[in-house]
Each structure stands twice: as structure tokens, then as C-alpha cells.
Amino acid sequence: MSLTVVLHEPQDLVNIAGVVRAMANMGLLRLTVVDPAEFDPWRITGIAHRTDHIVDRIRRADTLDEALADATYVVGTSARARTAQRNYRRPRELAATMQRRSREGSVALVFGREDRGLSNEALDRCHDVLVIPTDPEHSSLNLAQAVLLISYELFLAGGVEPEPLPRGKRSLGPATAAELEEMYGALKQGLTRIEFFKARKPESVMRVLRTVFGRTGLDAHEARLVRSIGYELRNWADRQIDK
Numbered sequence: 001m002s003l004t005v006v007l008h009e010p011q012d013l014v015n016i017a018g019v020v021r022a023m024a025n026m027g028l029l030r031l032t033v034v035d036p037a038e039f040d041p042w043r044i045t046g047i048a049h050r051t052d053h054i055v056d057r058i059r060r061a062d063t064l065d066e067a068l069a070d071a072t073y074v075v076g077t078s079a080r081a082r083t084a085q086r087n088y089r090r091p092r093e094l095a096a097t098m099q100r101r102s103r104e105g106s107v108a109l110v111f112g113r114e115d116r117g118l119s120n121e122a123l124d125r126c127h128d129v130l131v132i133p134t135d136p137e138h139s140s141l142n143l144a145q146a147v148l149l150i151s152y153e154l155f156l157a158g159g160v161e162p163e164p165l166p167r168g169k170r171s172l173g174p175a176t177a178a179e180l181e182e183m184y185g186a187l188k189q190g191l192t193r194i195e196f197f198k199a200r201k202p203e204s205v206m207r208v209l210r211t212v213f214g215r216t217g218l219d220a221h222e223a224r225l226v227r228s229i230g231y232e233l234r235n236w237a238d239r240q241i242d243k
């Protein structure tokens with residue numbers, strides 16, 4: 001259905017223009033900018049010529065959650081591995097999967113700001129995290145060049161994958177980011193109420209669960225089931241108090 005490039009808090013308009021140009025080169029059309037430091041469509045098309053078909057449709061969002069609400073598969077990007085374990089992947093290895101998932105639902109490909117990359121909270125929203133291989137001493141690419149390299153892999157992988165497999169009639173399709181956030185919220189609430197966390201850090205436990213569920217690609221029905229488990233844990237804890 002769609003693949004959207006999401007720029008989280010881009011600081012430099014010239015980089016936005018560079019991204020637009022790379023997208024035009026590789027046939028990508030949808031761009032969302034989240035809380036950009038500067039934004040001016042006229043200047044962007046002045047730098048990236050013949051890109052009105054992309055620039056006219058740029059979506060602006062105030063928060064990353066807003067930008068990702070409808071996404072069914074969220075792929076982040078990072079120049080280096082951080083402390084927390086995540087589902088790190090190489091662009092070439094993931095490109096065909098991204099193409100396939102963009103036919104089944106909405107894929108968001110998220111890039112971080114020039115000076116600090118994506119925050120831990122932003123990476124928590126991502127099912128997989130792409131790392132472009134580089135010289136280890138110089139792993140941080142220019143934002144637009146990172147977009148170009150990943151778009152290029154997507155371009156090469158395009159058309160290779162067969163049509164999506166048939167799905168059961170009852171299948172609701174992949175869960176959206178908003179549905180998943182609700183699920184994680186319910187699960188965290190439930191686990192808190194049964195005092196699961198104790199000495200464990202809730203953020204770390206939730207991060208591991210996100211990594212695990214991120215690998216599975218939950219459909220909407222499955223996400224609802226897990227969400228209900230969270231709610232039922234909470235209800236169970238409430239009943240213990242009433243007794």
C-alpha cells in the first residue's frame with residue numbers, strides 16, 4: 001500500500017531537500033517531517049528541482065506518534081548500536097521484506113536528527129533498526145545520503161517479491177503503531193499491578209518485549225489478544241484487593 005520516509009526533527013532545510021531529491025531518484029513519493037527546525041516548500045523545490053510531486057504532498061506532524069499512528073511496520077535507522085538490544089538489520093537483507101510489507105500495509109522508514117540521531121524512545125517505536133555498513137571509525141552518514149543508500153536498496157529489491165500470500169478471511173491485517181502502543185500500555189499496566197517488575201526496570205522489560213513482539217509482526221487481532229491479557233491482569237489484581 002505505501003512506504004513513507006519519516007524525518008524526525010530535521011535541523012537543516014538543505015538536508016530535507018537532499019532527502020527529497022534522493023527519494024525522487026529512487027521513486028519514493030511519501031515524506032513526513034516531524035517538528036522540523038525549518039520548513040519552506042518553495043526553498044526545498046529550489047534546491048531539489050523537479051520534485052513538486054513529492055514536496056506538494058509532504059505531511060507535517062508535531063510528534064513521532066502522530067506520524068506513525070497508521071504505520072503497520074516501523075523501521076528505524078541508526079549509525080551505531082546503542083546500549084539496548086534491538087532488532088538490528090542490514091538494508092540489503094531487509095529491503096525485500098520492506099517492499100512486501102509496503103504492499104500489505106503502511107511502512108514507515110524513520111531517520112533521526114543530524115546531531116543526535118533517534119532517541120531511545122523513538123527507537124522503541126521501531127520493529128527493526130537498519131544500520132548501513134560503513135568504516136567503523138566513520139559510521140555516521142549525512143542524513144540525505146543515508147536516505148539515498150536505503151532507498152537505493154529498496155529500488156533494487158522492487159518488483160522481485162511475488163504478490164502477498166493469501167490471508168485468512170478473518171485476518172484483520174497488520175496492527176498499526178497506535179494499536180501496538182495501546183497494547184504495550186495495557187501490558188505495562190497489567191504487569192505493574194501484579195507487581196511483576198519488582199527489582200527489574202519497567203523500561204528495560206518493556207524494551208525487551210517490544211523487541212520480541214517487533215520480530216513477530218503482530219496482526220490487529222493478535223495485538224488485541226495481548227492487550228486483553230494486560231487488561232485482565234489488571235482486573236485480576238483489582239479483584240484480589242476487593243477480596
Ligand code: SAH
Nearest residue numbers: 077078079111112116117131132140141146
Ligand atoms: N550523531 C548521530 C548521527 C545522526 S546522522 C548518531 O550518532 O546517531 C542522522 C541520521 O542519518 C541518523 O539518525 C540515521 O537516521 C541516518 N544515518 C546516518 N548514518 C547511518 C548509518 N550508518 N546507518 C543507518 N542510518 C544512518
